Amino acid sequence: MADMIPLTPAANEKSQDDFKGGACKLHPQTMCPAFGALRVLARLEGAQPAMITDAGCLYGLTFVTHFYAARKSIVAPILGTAELSSGKLQEAALAAIAEAAKEQNVSVIPVISLCVAETAGLAEELLPSEVDGKPVVLVRVPAYAIHSHPEAKDIALAAVMRRFTEPTVEQEAGALTLLGEVFPADPLMLDAVLRKMGGRVMTTLPGRHVDELRLAGRAKAVAALHPFYRETVGLLRERGVPVISGAPVGAEGSAAWLRAIGAALELDEERVEQVAQAEEALARGFLASQPLKGATIMVSGYEGNEMLYARLLIEGGAHVPYISTSIGPNMLTAADEAWLKNHGTEAVIYRKAIEDDKAAMDRWSFDLVIGTTTLAAHAKELGIPSVYYTNMLSVRPLFLAGGMIASLSFVRELMNRKPLYERMVDFFTEPTA
C-alpha cells in the first residue's frame, strides 16, 4: 500500500444542487426479476422446478439458471397461442408438475408462474398441494409486477417458508438465523463471535435444503443481513421472531449489530459488550491507517447491500457520493441510508437505470467504480478502474473486522491497477488507420 496513486481532489466536486438521477430511465439495471426466485428455489436440494411460461422466457431463464444457480434439469409445458387461447394453461401446469414429480428424491416442486402465465391467469386453487407426497408450492413472479431480482428472491423464499416452517415449534435460546446470500465464510465468522457472547448461528437462509427452512422457525431471532427480504421478514415477525436489520459491517456497524443481536437473543450484556468492544477495537486498529483516504468511489449494485459496502468504504476513508440499487426503498434500508447521508453520501438512488449511473459519472470524478456489468464496462471504456459489483462481493468475506480488512485491502489493490485500465483504453480507442 506504499505506492499511493494520486487521487482526484474531493474539493473540486462540491455540488451546486441536489443530484436527481438521469433525465430518463430507459434501461433498468436488474436481472430478470424471476431469476431471483429460480436461483433461490433451484438451489434447494431435491427441488424440481416446473416453469410455466413461453419459450423465449424459458430459454433465457434456464440459460442463466443452469449457469449460475444450479445445474439442474428444468421442466416446462409448451405454451403457445393454441394452448393459451384454449384454456389449457391449467392442464399444462399439471402436466409439468407430474413430470417433475417423476424424479428421484424430490423435496419440493416449485411451480414458477411467469409473465404470460400470470397474464392468462393461473389459478392456485386448481393446483395440487402435493403429488405422491411431494409438496407443490406455487410461486408467482411476473417480471412486470416485481421490479428487481432480489425482490423475487424474497417472494420465493417466503413462499417456501410458509410451506415448510413449522408454526408452533419452541424457540431455541441463543439461536440466530441469518437471512441473506453471503460469502460462505461469513456465517462461520459470525458464529464464532456469537459463541463468545453465548449465542450461535442456527442456519443461513435462503437455505440449501427444506430442512433449513424448518430449522429457521426455531431460532430466537433472525438477522436480515440483506435489506430486501420484506415478505420473509414479515412472515417471521408474524410468528413472533424478532428481526434485526442491518449487518455487522465496519467498526461502528459491527459493534452496533452485535449489541442488537445480544439484546434480541437475551444474551449476557456484559459478555456482549466485551465482544463488541473487542471487535470495534480490532476494526479501528486497521482503520487508523485510512487505506482509502482521498479516494472517490461509486457503488452501483442490485440488492441494497451496496449500502453496507459503501459504509465500509467510507469508514476506510473513501468519499462515496453516489450509491444506486435496483430494489425499492423500505424500512430495512432506512438506517443504512441515514448513516450514509450523515457521512458524505449525497445521493442514494433506488430502482435505478443505467442513465442514472451515467449521470452520476458525469457529475463526480471517480477513482474506482464498483458497478453493474453495463456500468463497469462504461467505466472501463473511460479508463477508470472498475469491477462488477457481484464479482466484488461474492469472492471475499465482508462482515466484522476480518471481512472489513479483506474487503478494503482488495479495494486498495484495485485502485493501484489504474495504469492497466488506462493503457487498455489508450490502445483500444486509438483511431484505426
Add this chain to the structure above:
Amino acid sequence: MTIQLIRDISDSSAYWGAAWVFGCFPDLHVVCDAPIGCYNLLGMAVTDYTDALPHMANLTPTSIREEDVINGTAQALVRTINDLRTLGALEGKRLVVVSTAESEMISADHGRLVKQLDPEANFFWSQSLDQDEWMGRERALAFAWEHYGQPYVQPNTPPRSPRLVNIIGPSLGCFNAPADLHEVRRLIEGVGGEINLVYPYESSLAATPQLADAAVSVVLYQEFGADLARTIGRPQLFAPFGVFGTTSFLRELGSLLGTPPAQVEAFIAHEKRTTLQPVWDLWRGPQSDWFATVDCAIVAGRSYVEGLQQFLGTELGMKVAWSSGRPRRDDEPDNIEIRRRLHAKAPAFVFGSINEKIYLAESGARASHYIPATFPGPVVRRTTGTPFMGYAGAANIMQEIVNRFYDMVFNFLPVEQVRPPAGPPGHGGPPPPPVATPAPSAETMPWSEAATTRLNLAIEQVPFLARISASRSLRQAAEQLARNRKLEAVSLEVVEEAISQGS
C-alpha cells in the same frame, strides 16, 4: 390437444432470433415491447455468454409494467421513443419496434402507432408465442430485405461483378460464428471470390440493397438464411464441412464464379500441404485407429449435425450413435429422450449444449467427453481458431478429438490403486499420502458364469478406451468384496454390489 412438455429448452423464441439479427446493425435501434426480464435476459445476461458482448447497446425495452398489462403498452412505447429521442440515441438511426410473447399476449399490435410516431420506423410482429428463434431470424432477414433492401434495387439488375459473394447468416447468438465465418471467407477468397456483404454480422442496415450486387450467396447455416438468399435470386451454396465436403464446395463455387479450374485445384493442393496437413498426419498416425473404436452423439444446429455426421461419420469412420438437430425434426430425440439415452449409455464424445453437459453430470458419466457445439450454454467462441466448418474446421475438430483421447488415456489407464486417495481434490500442496487399501491378492479368484456375464455387460456401457481400466477396477472390487465375505467365488450378487458402489 395434448400438452407437450419441454425439458431444458434448446431453441429460443422468434423475439430472440429477430433481436439477434437486428442487433447486428449499427445503424438500427431496436425497441422491444417487453417487461424488463425479456430485455435483460437477452440484451444483458445471455448475449454476454453467447457472444461475449458486455451488453447489446442498441436494444431498449418499453419495460412493461402491471398497469400496461391492463391498459396496453402504447403509452410505454411512446414514452420510450420520446426518451430515446431526448437522449439522442435515434440520431442517424432507423428504428424497429419488436413485439414479445408478453406484448403479443395482450395483443399489443403497434403497426399503426409506430408509423404515426415515426413514418420511417417499422413494427416487427415477432410471433414469439408460436415461432422459434430460427423462424424469427429468417423472418427478420426477410423483413430487412423487404423494407430496407428491395425497394432500392432495380428489378433484374445483374451482379455488379461476377466474383462478388455474399455470406448470409452469421448473427448474434450463433455458436462459433466468428471462427466459421473466418474460415468460409478464407475459402471463398481462396478460389477467387471477393466478399460482398457479410450479412447481417458485418453489415449495416443501409447496406442491405447491396446484397443484390453479389453473383453468389454462401449461406452459413441450414437453420436460416436460405430464404433470403433465394429472394435475392443468386445461386447459393451452404457452407461446407469436412475434407471432401469442402473440396466439392470449392469446385462448385469456383465454377459459379468462373474461376479457372486450374486455379481452384492449385488452391486445394496448397491447402492439402498447409491447413489440412495435420489431418493427413493424424490419419496416418495411430490416432486415427481410435476413431473406429468410439462412438459419439451430436446435438447441435442442423448444419453442425449434418456437417459432423459427414466428417466424423462418413469421412473418418466414427460411429455416430445418434443425433438431434436444431430445429428438431420429429424423428429426432427431444431433450427428455436425450437425457434418458445419456443416462442409460453415454457415447465417448457428446457434442452438445449445457443441457447435455448437465445430463452427463447427472449420471456421473466420467468416461464421456463433452464438446460444446451449440447454445444454450456459456462459452466464449470469439477467436478465429475454433472453426467447425471448412478445411480448418476438419483439422480443428480432429485435433480436438485426439486431445480428448489423450485426456481419456490420462484419466483411465490403470494405475496401481483400487480406489483414488481420499481427501479434497485440487487444493495445492503435496499430494495426500496413499490410503492403506488391502493389496489385491495374487491368487486368481473363480467367477460364476452369471457374474462374468454381468461384468461384461457392465463394461459394455463404458467407452472403449476406458474399458481396460474399468474392467480391471470392477474386477478387483468384486473380488475384494467376495474375499471380505469369505466366499470361494465371485457371485452375481457380489458383482451387483460392486457396481452399485460405483466401482
